[in-house]
Amino acid sequence: MPMKRTLLRSLTGGARLLALALCLSPALAQPAAPMAHAKADQPYQDNTVYGFGAGDSLPAAQVSEGAAITHGKVWIHGFPIAYTATTGHLTAANPQTGQPEATVFYVAYTADGYQPEKRPVTFFYNGGPGSSSIWLHLGSFAPKRIVTGDPATTEKQPFPFVNNKQSLLDTSDLVFIDAVGTGFSEAISPNTNQTFWGVDADAGVFRDFITRYVQVNRRATSPKYLFGESYGTPRTDVLANLLEMGGIPLTGVMLQSSILNYNANGDMNNGSFGGFIPSYAATGAFFKMVTPPPATLPPFLDHARALVAGQFEPALRAYQTSQTPPPASLLTQLYMNTGYPAAQWQTTFNLDETTFRSNLVPGYLLGRYDARVIAANGSPLAADGDPSDTLISQPFADRMNDYLPHTLKYTAVSAYNVVNNDTINDWVWTHDGLPMPDTIPDLASALFLNPKLKVLSLNGYHDLATPFYVTEQDLGRLGTVANVQITHYPGGHMIYLYDPSRKPMKHDLVKFYERTM
Amino acid sequence: MKPYTPYTLLIALLIATLVGMAWMQSAHAAPMPASRAGLAELGDPYVPPRVKARARAKGVAPMTTGATLQAQALGKLQKKFNEADSDHSGRVSKAQAQRAGFGYMVNHFDAIDTHHRGSVSFDELKTYLRASGAKF
Secondary structure, eight states: OHHHHHHHHHSOHHHHHHHHHHHHOGGGTOOOSOOSSOOOOBOEEEOOOOOOSTTOOBOGGGOOOOEEEEEEEEEETTEEEEEEEEEEEEEEEOTTTOOEEEEEEEEEEEETTSOTTTSOEEEEEOOTTTBOSHHHHHHTSSSEEEOOOTTOSOOOSSOOEEEOTTOGGGTOEEEEEOOTTSBTOEEBTTSOGGGGOBHHHHHHHHHHHHHHHHHHTTOTTSOEEEEEEETHHHHHHHHHHHHHHHTOOOSEEEEEEEOOBGGGSTTTSTTOOGGGHHHHHHHHHHTTOSSSOOSSHHHHHHHHHHHIIIIIHHHHHHHHHHOOOOOHHHHHHHHHHHOOOHHHHHHTSSOOHHHHHHHSSTTEEEOSSOTTOEEETTSGGGTTSOHHHHHHHHHHHHHHHHHHHHTSOEEESSOOBOBOHHHHHHOBOOBTTBSSOBOHHHHHHHHHHOTTOEEEEEEETTOSSSOHHHHHHHHHTTOSOTTEEEEEESSOSSGGGSHHHHHHHHHHHHHHHHOOO | OOOOOHHHHHHHHHHHHHHHHHHHHHHHTSSSSSSSHHHHHHOSSOOOHHHHHHHHHTOOOOOOOHHHHHHHHHHHHHHHHHHHOTTOSSEEEHHHHHHTTOHHHHHTHHHHOTTOOSEEEHHHHHHHHHHTTOOO
């Protein structure tokens, strides 16, 4: 810590001792003085062969809570933060029966020298369902991150893997959790992976992992946060309520790129894709196809929201119920606000995101996760249907397979399971009697149990997978509660991939941690 | 502990080798196997068509707000309360709450049990929640 040392040198003897004593005082909850000697790393060789199929499970006797321990430094605002990385498994057990459920793989980054009892701890996970936490882990706020150059597709590969100046480790300890059937997480028999492939069972096993983590690491009194992305957001709603009911209160939840109510999906919500239109508008503005070009996005998108609510939705209802053609003036307005031609609005008035992405820029396919990422039809980046996804998928997987054994010193005989495509197809979607989950009641229940629970919804303007306007309407159902804060950034589903949005995002997150209800 | 015979070890080794080979192929030759490509094609958030069909058959789920949404949220708490009320007495003791994993009730039991009866009703729980700032 260079600044501290300079400060100490400039002080005289007595004051220096006092300053040192203050520095070391645990009551200040400040990092202790730098270690004289680096602590030794403890590599871990995991010889368990993990199975990721629906019917797979491990016998309890074959499961261990072993972990690799390594030490690193992250530089944030020019200051180093020494941290310990713990990479391994903890056993999630049923809270009532004590029976083991699953061996859950995680990577925890804890800043050295803090009192764990007082330091915030944040649990991160992606979605799918069936995705590991690789995207948040290697892309967002851990001590190191991959620089993709998004939305450009010209960054040389392999993508740089760099010190993360916007890491949240200056604010909170960070734990990245892999869902059962992903990473190296597997069910323990007599359960199978399938047992935890459902809305309620999945949230339950996350609760039981967090319970175990808290117990093992003395975090009962630490302020606790959840950070979920995509399917990780309905998981957060259900999980937050389960944790609150279970007696593990949370301080805050972060919902990034939300899908809180599957029944509000474009092709479910009375069949309207109106909720996507403000995101189409942001995309059209990015490609300079909007007339007149907006100077800034927020007022322009307010106008787009009003256009949807005031004109598009009523016109769509009239069109769907009585085949009333939409007024020409509305088609013109839709064109001016999105750049998507009026004639094509006429043929596909209820414009779905795939049609929009395929036709906005002739000859090119736009990304679904990030509509600003564009690839020529027939090019390799367009081959899988989402250039923004293809751009990052293999580079992230490659990096993880290098990072785990070589930096985190966790060596496994199984390959890290980035995504499990069986999961999403075998998933039990029912929740509270609905065939598809609506998790707003879960969040409402968590807020009843904990009225001080803070909620931060983070949204990317150019995300066509989970459009921000739909999320605003979902959260709006809670009424006006002071707890909920909604923020927006240029960028896609994985907002943190867009470098210029990282600083404002980090700023808003730190403010959120500091906020008290 | 599952006994390791040389045979199972051999199989494990074989699997590990195959996984390793598959990985090497994915890293160097095949374009996208260990990726979210599958999900991208399907769309994420993705729901299998059979699930959507079932949802459609049930009709549009209402976007509940206000009193209806509050009732849904309270229904979740009532369900947990009923689960803890193992003798269907309409009241839950601390031990019953403990057995049901209703940690919230255990942690706040004495404050909820204002009449010191050693058990609480759902109404007493609601009264306590409101007094704690819950808006319903």
